[in-house]
Amino acid sequence: MTNPTRICIIGGGIIGASIAFHLSEAGCSNITIVERTNIACGASGRAGGFLAKNWRTGAEGKFSESSFLAHNELAERLKNEFSTDVLYRRLTTYNLSVDEITDKTKKSNDSTSLPKWITANVHQQEILGNEDTTAQVHPGLLTNALVKIVENRGGRVVIGKANGFLFETITTHTEKDEHHQTSPIRAVKLLIEDQDPIEADIFILTMGPWTYQAAPWFRDAMVFKENISHQLDAISGVKAHSIVFKGNQPTEPYAFFLAYQSNDGKVLDPEIYPRSNGDIYVCGFAEQQSQNLVDSGNSVPIDEKSCDHLRQIAVQISSTLKDANVEIKQACYLPQSNDGNPLIGRLYGLNNVYIATGHSCWGILNSLATGAQLTQLILKGEMSPFLKQCDPARFFRRTTTQK
């Protein structure tokens, strides 16, 4: 049966796309995704797409494992039911210790377990995962595929910049609600720059690293006695570069995490992922963390030197890349919370505004569990142990004494 609840999701990255998809699976068809630039313009279109089953522990470990298994199932469904290939496959994953070359006479790697095209002098190697525990997916293809399904089921994408809410106070609500206290305030409309506002019953903020930009939407609303906006201020962006070598590169199912000792004494940790379509994706190191991000995911400034450095490292790992074309040089921001855990749940103090962000370097992996579990919370009020850890209320601060 279709659920008539009007849902408005702000942000068209993998988290917004997955939530939209899971809500549509549960029968919601009246879904609007508001995206400022284009679907997957941020980290969700520029990530590696590496997935690990058991690299986390405790409640988070269970959450990640369920998401890892869901990726496998979903990729098969996308292929069989929707004729969509998101380049999902299982991998063997290595950690390789390599020094920046100073001694040209060093012989190349002669380990038989590594593929032949790894030509660097690897002085230590460790298997981090096998085809039961590690995998990859193309994050941009996945995000777009999920949004397309939601659109085909009656949802829509609005390209526009969300910039506030209209709120109303609920005077009849007196009961204690399930996971917080009384929530007398609800959002009724999302304001969008130069466009008509969107009315909805449920709003979900999935603006990734830009979530802090929504803090003033709540701070400025005179109805609030409490500082709801601290929950959003807890998010910022960490910049990272990546490059993609295109076409006819080695495609074997491996992923490489490097411990790269550079000549200046620093140990860098780039990652190299061949994809089944002949691309080789290489991403770099976390750079500065900031709440001063450029507005569009397509305009994040690219530092040529950082990209050249990634290329140089990749060529050292595999000399077959020496003449290969770097077709994509890009930078994006990963969403980071102040305590390292995502924020997933209802915003403290509001009746119908939810948030899902702060997934840091595991947003692609954890997107499916996030979508599934937030759907459970919204439609059934159920919270898993990890969702309790992710409650945004942990960043809530009272600023006035209640009467």
Ligand SMILES: Cc1cc2nc3c(=O)[nH]c(=O)nc-3n(C[C@H](O)[C@H](O)[C@H](O)COP(=O)(O)OP(=O)(O)OC[C@H]3O[C@@H](n4cnc5c(N)ncnc54)[C@H](O)[C@@H]3O)c2cc1C
């Ligand atoms: C280099 C790199 C490699 C990574 N590799 C991996 C990996 O291998 N595996 C993994 O699991 N994770 C990886 N990650 C992490 C992952 O990419 C992120 O956690 C994930 O993409 C975050 O998704 P998101 O939807 O929260 O944010 P985003 O992808 O940033 O999406 C947020 C969206 O909100 C939109 N938006 C913002 N403000 C507004 C507004 N006011 N109005 C309308 N729309 C708005 C933006 O335009 C954007 O499209 C990597 C990250 C980086 C940077």
